[in-house]
Each structure stands twice: as structure tokens, then as C-alpha cells.
Amino acid sequence: MIRLFKHYVPHAVLLLGAVDLCLLAVAAEIAWDLRAWQIGTDAGLLSGRIGPLASFAIAVELAMVAVGVYGVESLQSVRFATVRLLVAIMLGMVAVSTLGFLVPGLTLWRSNALYAALISPTLLVLARLLLGSVIGHEAFKRRVMVLGAGPRAARIRALADKPGAGFCVCGFVGMNDGADAVRGAINRNAIESLGDHVVNLRASEVVLALEERRNALPLADLLRIKTTGVHVNELSSFLERETGRVDLATASHSWLIFSDGFSSGRLISAASKRLFDLVASLLLLVVAAPIIAVFAILIRLESPGGAFYRQKRVGLFGQEFDVLKLRSMRQDAEVAGQAVWAAENDPRVTRVGRVIRKVRIDELPQAWTVLNGRMSFVGPRPERRQFVADLEQRLPFYAERHMVKPGITGWAQINYPYGASLEDSRNKLEYDLYYAKNYTPFLDLLILLQTLRVLLWPAGAR
Structure with missing residues (x-):
């Protein structure tokens, strides 16, 4: 593996990613030349269209990362990869269209982009057919x-x-x-x-x-x-x-102390993370306001009680804060405020609640908590005080996950399905410790991109 910004990336993924990026640029160039031939004009010098070709290739490449094209399943199965590739190209086209609207001239014309989108799947699938056996070979x-x-x-x-x-x-x-x-x-x-x-x-x-x-x-x-x-x-x-996780069975205090990581005093990284949280939470609240309003009305119509609920969670340095979410359970889901783990097919979840949990709409109001600085977009999921007190007694190093600001999405959320048991908490803690130990803006970007995969193919949402 190669370590990029403190995060380990397999050689096979880097090799395939580089090949894909080049092929996407080639597809965009073929589309440009084809369109120029159709309308009977000169394609011009290659140097004059580097920006549009690169914007198309990068947009689709990021979409491929987001939907899991470079996951283990995609590397093992061309059929699985093909489905993800098609979704990624459609999302990439949305990104290219948006970029073209915001910055005219920076990306391909609509006709060129359409041709490039049609050519790309053939080249990308062919690359996987040719490189598939090579990537998994013992020699690599x-x-x-x-x-x-x-x-x-x-x-x-x-x-x-x-x-x-x-x-x-x-x-x-x-x-x-x-x-x-x-x-x-x-x-x-x-x-x-x-x-x-x-x-x-x-x-x-x-x-x-x-x-x-x-x-x-x-x-x-x-x-x-x-x-x-x-x-x-x-x-x-x-x-x-x-x-991609800290193994609790073998980790020791001395290893955590002397190994690389936990360099929390990164002023520039912390400032850029906070700036992103401010801008992104404001945009999300503006865009999602109608969606939140519609589902708030549906929640009120289905079951008595408020559409929103506040709940105390444990955040940075073990301090409690209020988290705001759309209510997805009955008003009487917990007796006398006693915390209860969510279960699969939990009968306390309402019909509307089941929908908003599947597509994570219930999480949207948390953008307000991000805006006021108590949470970040990326970080360990905050838990309730009752759960934290119990888990700190039963799991080693559990308190260390509170050394970073909690988040709406995180390394554990994109790598481990939803779970509500001690063993699930142990597995998620291993991912949370990896994030706390190896945090960089690059890892945050990777998590934000791959959160889209979790939203498109929800697994274990409760």
C-alpha cells in the first residue's frame, strides 16, 4: 500500500484510478474530435481544451470514488463494477452540467459531454477486463x-x-x-x-x-x-x-503513544475543516429546508408529538450538547428517558420514520448543530451519556474517540453497517480510533465522497 496524507491506499486502486483518469480524458478528447467532425469544424489545438477535458475526467473520477467503484467488490467483479460505473458517469454528468452553469467555458459543451459519457463505459469496462487478472496477481x-x-x-x-x-x-x-x-x-x-x-x-x-x-x-x-x-x-x-481500523485486540497504550498519529494541533487543517463546516451547513440548510418542512408535516400527521426532537449527546472532550433530528419514532419510544438500543425492524419506528431513516433525511437538521460548532460534518457519531458510561467501562480506549469533534458521517459509518450491540460498538470504535489517529482533510474528503455510496445503497439503516 501507499500512504497518501496518512491514509493507506492499495497499489491496485492507485493503478486502476490512474488508468481510469487517463481513459476518461481520452473519451472526452474522442468526443470533442467526433463532434468537431460532425459539424465540419477544426478541433483546434489540444492545449486549448485541457481545462474542459480535465474537468470531465476529474468530475467522473470523483463520482467513481463516491459510489464505490474502487471497493473490494468492484475489483473482484466486472459486472458489479459496471453497474457502479454507469451510476458514477450519470452523477459525473450532473456535476459537469452544474460546473458548466456556474463557470461557463470550463467544461465540455453539452453535446461533447454526452458523447464522452457514452464512450467512457466501454473504455472503463475494457480496462477492467484487461487489468483484472493483473491487479490480483501474486506478483503485485x-x-x-x-x-x-x-x-x-x-x-x-x-x-x-x-x-x-x-x-x-x-x-x-x-x-x-x-x-x-x-x-x-x-x-x-x-x-x-x-x-x-x-x-x-x-x-x-x-x-x-x-x-x-x-x-x-x-x-x-x-x-x-x-x-x-x-x-x-x-x-x-x-x-x-x-x-483501516485500530485493532483493539492487539493495540496497547505504548503503541498508541509512540506510533504516528493523534496530531490534533494542526491549525491550518482545523481552520479549513471549520470553514468547510460553516459554508456547507449553511448551503445544506437552505437547500434542505423545503424537504425538512415536508417531512415535518408528515411526521405530525402520522403520530402525535413534535416533528423534531432534541437529545443530549456526548461530544468533544466528553462535553454534552443537544443534537437536533427529525423524529422517526413514536413519542413514547423511551420510558422515563431511559436510553434503549435501536433494533432491527424496531417497532417504535413510524412509517414515515422508516423512510427518512433509510435515506438519512432525519439527519438533515443536524446541519444546525454543525453550524453552531458543536458537531462537524465528519467525525465519530456522538452517543448518549448512558451508553458512553457503559461502553467506557467495557471497551478499551473508548474515551479517546471524544478527542475529536463528533460528526454526521464518519469513517465507521461508511465502512460498517448500522449496529446496536456491544460487538458493533467495538467494531465501530476501531474505525473511529483510526479516524482520530489519522485525520487529514484528505480523509475527510474521502469520507464525504463515499457517504454518497451509503445513501445510494443503504445497508443496515435503522
Whole structure:
């Protein structure tokens, strides 16, 4: 993987993304030349239309990221990718049309854009047919040797066996730190030189997956491996990179302290995030006001009680604030204010509430909370005090998620389906910690784009 702005991106995604961007520009150029030939005019110099070609390619590329064209499913299935590509191109056309209205001359003419949209799917699907076998080939995967043969090492093997894995395990070395849990592991005592063994296996990375670290680290061997140019990684960092989450089963206080991340004092990043929140929340409130008004009336007509409800949530630094949402449950959904987890097909949800939850319309009034600075568009979802008090006792590092401002959408929301159990909270916490640890404006942009995928294909909304 390659690390861009502290976020890990698979080589296959970067390669395919670069090819797609070039093909989109080629499609736009073909469309331009075709239209010029149709109307009997000279196409002109290429340098004179770089802006329109680039705007089309970038708009569609961003739409492809937003709808999940580069997800694991799309990389594994051309049919799945084709459906997402068609949706992305339609959304890209909307973006191009809007940009053409706002900044005339910056993008393609409508006829050129239409031709480019018709040509693009053929080129993009053809690229996937040609590159599909190459992207998943072993030659493009990192070769990892694992020091350890216990349950931790077995987790790496299971991760390598998953579709879309960017690495393969070329060997396990048992370090006499417990019973072996993987087959084919070679005992350290049977290897004369661990450094030579790594070179012979052509490993590009060594991962420490020892069950017992105390007095077990082969420091001399690791130094020799490091000096040969092979990357030496710790299990927690390896899992963070490969899964996009902080693994609570292996993370320790010392690792969180000494690993890269949690640099919250980024003045420019914080200022740009707040500026975006202000502008975007104002625009959203203006655009969404009619939608909110219509559904507020429907809520009042269906069930007694107010259309909106306020609820105390825990935010930045553990401070409580009021969150505003459209009411999607009955007025008597909670007895005496006692917090209750939402359940699948929850009977407390009204008919209108079921609709607005599916398409996330109930979240729109939260733009007001973003505007007043208590929330951001992107961040961990805020929970109620009763839940927080319980989860802080049962989950390690839960309080650390409150070191960043809560958000309407987040890394956990786009990567994990809605859940309302302790195990769901644990999984979502792992994603929230990754966000808090690796926050950059680039990651915020990626989350905002992929939130569209969640809205178009809602999974597990309750």
C-alpha cells in the first residue's frame, strides 16, 4: 500500500484510478474530435481544451470514488463494477452540467459531454477486463514473512486469504512463544540465519506476531533484516494499515503513544475543516429546508408529538450538547428517558420514520448543530451519556474517540453497517480510533465522497 496524507491506499486502486483518469480524458478528447467532425469544424489545438477535458475526467473520477467503484467488490467483479460505473458517469454528468452553469467555458459543451459519457463505459469496462487478472496477481502483492506461529499469526493468514488482500504470506517462523496455530511454520531453532531466510523467501516485509514479547524479541536478527532493506513492522501497525481500523485486540497504550498519529494541533487543517463546516451547513440548510418542512408535516400527521426532537449527546472532550433530528419514532419510544438500543425492524419506528431513516433525511437538521460548532460534518457519531458510561467501562480506549469533534458521517459509518450491540460498538470504535489517529482533510474528503455510496445503497439503516 501507499500512504497518501496518512491514509493507506492499495497499489491496485492507485493503478486502476490512474488508468481510469487517463481513459476518461481520452473519451472526452474522442468526443470533442467526433463532434468537431460532425459539424465540419477544426478541433483546434489540444492545449486549448485541457481545462474542459480535465474537468470531465476529474468530475467522473470523483463520482467513481463516491459510489464505490474502487471497493473490494468492484475489483473482484466486472459486472458489479459496471453497474457502479454507469451510476458514477450519470452523477459525473450532473456535476459537469452544474460546473458548466456556474463557470461557463470550463467544461465540455453539452453535446461533447454526452458523447464522452457514452464512450467512457466501454473504455472503463475494457480496462477492467484487461487489468483484472493483473491487479490480483501474486506478483503485485507484497510478500510478508511472519515472526510467530500462534493465534496472532493465524489472524494474518486469515487476512491474506480474504478477497482483495494486497499481500501474501511467504512463511511463518515459530519463535517458541507458545503452541503453533498455523500449519507449515518453521521453528526458529531450525534456521541458521534469520536474515538469510528472509532474503531467500524474497520477503519485502517482516511482521512481528509474537504471543509473548517479553525477552522474546530477536533484536540482533531484526537489525540484520532491517539493514537488508526489508521493512519490519509490528502487528498493530500492520493490521491498522491493512484493515483501516485500530485493532483493539492487539493495540496497547505504548503503541498508541509512540506510533504516528493523534496530531490534533494542526491549525491550518482545523481552520479549513471549520470553514468547510460553516459554508456547507449553511448551503445544506437552505437547500434542505423545503424537504425538512415536508417531512415535518408528515411526521405530525402520522403520530402525535413534535416533528423534531432534541437529545443530549456526548461530544468533544466528553462535553454534552443537544443534537437536533427529525423524529422517526413514536413519542413514547423511551420510558422515563431511559436510553434503549435501536433494533432491527424496531417497532417504535413510524412509517414515515422508516423512510427518512433509510435515506438519512432525519439527519438533515443536524446541519444546525454543525453550524453552531458543536458537531462537524465528519467525525465519530456522538452517543448518549448512558451508553458512553457503559461502553467506557467495557471497551478499551473508548474515551479517546471524544478527542475529536463528533460528526454526521464518519469513517465507521461508511465502512460498517448500522449496529446496536456491544460487538458493533467495538467494531465501530476501531474505525473511529483510526479516524482520530489519522485525520487529514484528505480523509475527510474521502469520507464525504463515499457517504454518497451509503445513501445510494443503504445497508443496515435503522
